[in-house]
Amino acid sequence: MTLKERMKIARQQMPQRPAEVRAADFDEVNLGFDLRLAQLEAQRCLECKDAPCIAGCPVRLDVPAFLTHLASADLRGAADVLLRDNALPAITGRVCPQEEQCEQVCVRGKGHGCPVAIGHLERFVADWARDSGAATPTQRPAPSGFRVAVVGAGPAGLTAAGELARRGHGVAVFEALHAPGGVLRYGIPEFRLPKAIIDAEVRRLEDWGVEVIPNVVIGRTLTIDELLTQRGFHAVFIANGAGLPVFMNLPGENLKGVYSANEFLTRINLMGAWRFPECDTPVVTARRAVVVGGGNTAMDAVRTARRLGAAEATLVYRRSRTEMPARIEEIAHAEEEGIVFRLLCNPVRILGDEAGWVRGIECVRMELGEPDDSGRRRPVVVPGSEFTIDCELVVEAIGTRANPLLTTTTPDLKLNPRGYIVVDDAGMTSKPGVFAGGDIARGAATVILAMGDGKRAAAAIDAWLRKG
Amino acid sequence: MHKIIAATQIASDVRWLKIDAPLVARACQAGQFVIVRLDDNGERIPLTIAGTDPARGCIDLVIKAIGKTTIALCQLGAGDLIRDVAGPLGKPTEIVAGKHAAVVGGGVGAAVILPIAAALKQASSRVIALTGGHTRDAVLLEIELSRVCDRVIACTDDGSYGFSGTVADCLRDLIAGGDRLDIVYTAGPVPMMRAIAELTRPHAIRTIASLNPIMVDGTGMCGGCRVSVGGQVRFACVDGPEFDAHAVDFGELSERLSAYRSQEQLALRRWNDEHGRLCTRP
Helix, strand or coil: CHHHHHHHCCCCCCCCCCCCCCCCCCCCECCCCHHHHHHHHHHCCCCCCCCCHHCCCCCCCCCHHHHHHHHCCCHHHHHHHHHHHHHHHHHHHHHHHHHHHHCCCCHHCCCCCCCCCHHHHHHHHHHHHHCCCCCCCCCCCCCCCEEEECCCHHHHHHHHHHHHHHCCCCCEECCCCCCCCCHHCCCCCCCCCCHHHHHHHHHHHHHCCCEEEEECCCCCCCCCHHHHHHCCEEEECCCCCCCEEECCCCCCCCEEEEHHHHHHHHHHHCEEEEEECCCCCCCCCEEEEEEEEHHHHHHHHHHHHHHHHEEEEEEECCCCHHHHHCHHHHHHHHHCCCCCECCEEEEEEECCCCCCEEEEEEEEEEEEEECCCCCCEEEEECCCEEEEECEEEEEEEEECCCCCCHHHCCCCECCCCCCCCCCCCCCCCCCCCCCCCCHHCCCCCCCHHHHHHHHHHHHHEEEEHHCC | CEEEEEEEECCCCCCEEEEEEEHHHHHCCCCCEEEEEECCCCCEEEEECEEECCCCCCEEEEEEEEHHHHHHHHCCCCCCCCCCEEEEEECCCCCCCEEEEEEEEEECCHHHHHHHHHHHCCCCCCCEEEEEEEEEECCCCCCHHHCCCEEEEEEECCCCEEEEEEEEHHHHHHCCCCCCCCEEECCCCCHHHHHHHHHHHHHHCCEEECCCCCCCCCCCCCCEEEEECCCCEEEEHHHHEEEEEECCCCHHHHHHHCCCCCHHHHHHHHHHHHCCCCCCCC
């Protein structure tokens, strides 16, 4: 195919279910490419020599090689490249903010062009590899004799586990909850990332020899020191996540019907509360729901509230749409599903009824002032602009802070002033042989950045072990 | 999967389960709890660890059949399996050495104060235990407490056994009778803990309450177990479950505990329908 022919192909659209249908259930919104669409889209790649997309990817996926195989319908070859660089491609293909990473730097996206839909293609090939069994490794590497403990079965921990297992190390992943996946399982709803995908990706890691041990809370059930001195591990990778939810400290915050996004989403995603009473865990549902925040978690929470039956599901965010940290696709999907956006609004008080339940949220209007430390224009209160949104459910999705549970029982781990674990460029902590990554080292970030940390730390752990 | 090693009925609606959980048994200290999930569709519920046997790798749970999950747990016997047991969670109890302590338990609260009493005794404190219930059958663990305490007083609201009156009435009499107490530990229904706190407040006796808010993950991640203590929001699972009883907002705790009452009733009705209405009590 000539360059000119490639340039003529328009970006293929991801097929998705109609908004009015999907807003009433938890089935996946995006339907995925078929082979024809995938091949066509892959042919749009110009196979640039300097391939900026590779550097744009936190796990350094060899995008051009992957797309070259796919463009010629060599799915096996594409899957081999994909799985070599990315331990969880069916997940990243669904939840990565590609528009800020690989696709942002894609040469096809320069000027008024559209970048190659790398994320959608990653998803297509990963799903094919899973369904066809091509992802199952044929042989295991020779055992190195080293054992590594991974704390937390989220994106950083699972990625590190996969990388370490492929290098022949014995890997045990300790998970505090009863099922692996971390934020992928408790945080991201079924309609964006089906649990079956997580299960399949974890099974593939287990095929590589990774052992996942649920219900073990490192820092309580076992300490880091016990892992190293009594349990026969030669190194540890800590990836236990961000942890504690941040609340706004508003009056009325402890009323019934006020949740952190973590609790609301955990009840639904991890515990299946959307199927109550078939599942035992309940969740408060409401005709009118308000979610506070502008990130992907806020989008997930408000779209979930909608699916649980909220006729009015409102998102309250204190800045404007331009500053919203959520992915463009998620914002678009939320709007299509009828979510009401109250931008430049900030809650000041949650109102309750005499039975202790939420009955509304009082907000003030904001306007954007001078840029603050984050470079974004600082929202400033418009005096006297108070107004109330009536609602029976409030979810605060404004972020998390460091979980102290592991760090307080491992006093020799150096922390930064905000309680996150300090690591060097290789991911090593102040404790020899103990590495850390993901949210507990960098603060709340994305799935793919956590995976990048896991990959980097696995390489560093491998080097550290072999050095002796 | 965790195997039930032994199961004993200790009151008409209370069951004592000995469960195989070697890692938990090894690490557990007084005041800590586990999160238990019965089966694949089960909820995660926090249960205090009433005792441990690290050599055999067992923990003890004392469970009152109240809602669907606890009723189902109370139906289990030796050899049955529990899907998930995670712990020990929460901060261990702060144990005072060489002091005069009272441990006050209402109903299954007795299971919370039992390991605390044992730890206090181990630390050479003098320990008086008050274990109370509405009627004689609801007074729990009197014998077990007597093994680790200097004195045990059983209390019944209806006067059918032991001291006639609530544990708060009994504690009031002890204090009025000149019993010098340095510290009081209490666990049980919220109104009872609040009554104990109000009783010790004027005497400035340090009082620790083991709180039982609704909880999901038990590791600080969800914030569902938040309680107001001295005007500050604290998470019972990582900051507690024990707090200064004089600073706890018991009214708010009580209110938050009622959040799922209608769902709990629905779940129980369904469970009863499926089980032929035999099982409001085990």
